[in-house]
Amino acid sequence: MxxxxxxxxxxxxxxxxxxxxxxxxxxxxxxxxxxxxxxxxxxxxxxxxxxxxxxxxxxxxxxxxxxxxxxxxxxxxxxxxxxxxxxxxxxxxxxxxxxxxxxxxxxxxxxxxxxxxxxxxxxxxxxxxxxxxxxxxxxxxxxxxxxxxxxxxxxxxxxxxxxxxxxxxxxxxxxxxxxxxxxxxxxxxxxxxxxxxxxxxxxxxxxxxxxxxxxxxxxxxxxxxxQRIVNQKGRTMKRKDHYVVIGNTSLAINTWRELAKRGQSVTRLLRDAPAEGELSDVDIVVGDSSDIDVLRQAGAHEAKAVLAMRDDDAENAFTVLAAKELGGTARTVAAVNDARHLSRIKLVQPDVIIAPQVLGGELTAMLLTGEKVTADFVLQRVFQ
Structure with missing residues (x-):
């Protein structure tokens, strides 16, 4: 209930x-x-x-x-x-x-x-x-x-x-x-x-x-x-042709790490400032991701992609709308945590919808029943 x-x-x-x-x-x-x-x-x-x-x-x-x-x-x-x-x-x-x-x-x-x-x-x-x-x-x-x-x-x-x-x-x-x-x-x-x-x-x-x-x-x-104190460090980095990863979920953290491993410039956008000493070597912007001014501070209008990966699907949708309103050529990526919200997320028309949690139940059932799992199937289900 x-x-x-x-x-x-x-x-x-x-x-x-x-x-x-x-x-x-x-x-x-x-x-x-x-x-x-x-x-x-x-x-x-x-x-x-x-x-x-x-x-x-x-x-x-x-x-x-x-x-x-x-x-x-x-x-x-x-x-x-x-x-x-x-x-x-x-x-x-x-x-x-x-x-x-x-x-x-x-x-x-x-x-x-x-x-x-x-x-x-x-x-x-x-x-x-x-x-x-x-x-x-x-x-x-x-x-x-x-x-x-x-x-x-x-x-x-x-x-x-x-x-x-x-x-x-x-x-x-x-x-x-x-x-x-x-x-x-x-x-x-x-x-x-x-x-x-x-x-x-x-x-x-x-x-x-x-x-x-x-x-x-x-x-x-x-x-x-x-927020101004935390964001001052980011001003030394030229935020252009980079990736803006929004959220502090496991998906957001892993995406940021993998992009960093590949030598890409990444700015993390968090709602709350991290504890003192944490993420000291990471470019961070603190604020509301659905606020156009905060996205502009993170350089979303000059980024390669804006990845909305918070645990609230509604906030991810609002972030995509704000990024589109801001303009620029950045691709928008929206994470979906609940399959029931998938159709609504599509209404805001992000360039990519990633739904890894939606895949879990279907993939488990296929493995247990002996159905064949192909790479194309996984990509289709994860990236809608």
Missing amino acids: REARQRWAGVLRAHGWFPHVPLALLLAGGGLKMLHADLGQDWQRYLALVMEGQFDQHPALLPPLLIGLGQLTMSVGLLMRSRLAWTMASLLSIAALASLLFGVHRNVPMAIYSALVLLALLASWQTFDRSSLAASTLFAFTSVVMLMMYATLGSYYLGAQFSPPITDLVTAFYYATITMTTVGYGDIVPHTPESRLFAVSVVVLGVAVFATSLTAVVSPMIKRSL
Whole structure:
């Protein structure tokens, strides 16, 4: 069952839209439904009241309003496969589930919907691996602003349940800030169960949002710096009339070694930088092989051939498309790891399709049953 699920996921991912597009639509739909269910068709009017500082007239609107707007915002990030957007979407789904089960307007069907969205997000966490600096900064800023609104407005709404009471927005902003940063001077203390639970939620969300946002913004910067350091060595090599071998699979490694034995110039393109001391004498470029700028850095437009040999057939297909878009005279070679993806790989029209793993089962059966195995048969099956 698990293998079948993985195969179907791989087939769907090959089209470049699953699962991030359906998840983004589900999250956005849940956000709109929450706004309409709790606030009615006039939720925009409630938003205007909040912006004008009149939210105390409708205190029950704060949680669904902020959660619904947050889900709508993060659905855009899911379309971009942003890791930060996935994290915030998961947290917002948990908040929506709690609000729908324990809030003023209980809604069991919507709670079940939010639970299913949360499970779908958790099951597809590996898909959201993009961490571009621009997108991460945007969604980090959005997350911090929304958390600050939640903490400030909530503190003001529950002001009478603190000692001394919080009676103005400035004091509410001050309390929200020192609580989120876990400073806690102790000059304002919650003294009811409701206000204490609210303070706990602010601390938990504050730590989660700030830690995630900082990681999402700093990580791409560090990764780019490491890539520049690793790629600097390659600039001393003239990348022309060479081979670009993409991936770190057994097939990619063996192909690189055999080409090197024959005196050919080879540039390896890896997603992650190798450990210090490894491949020190090899020309390496680190980055996303489906990114045209990374392929250009590897000299793909002036190479003899670009060999996409990663373990993900969808990534190999995207790499071939990017290499063709880049132009040049390089031949494109695509490796196929699953026979079910063979027809889809052919759609991107690589010059050569190599499918050694597809051959294994058929060749074993032929040997065991005494059928004749010829060199032409092997070449035909391996090189489609």
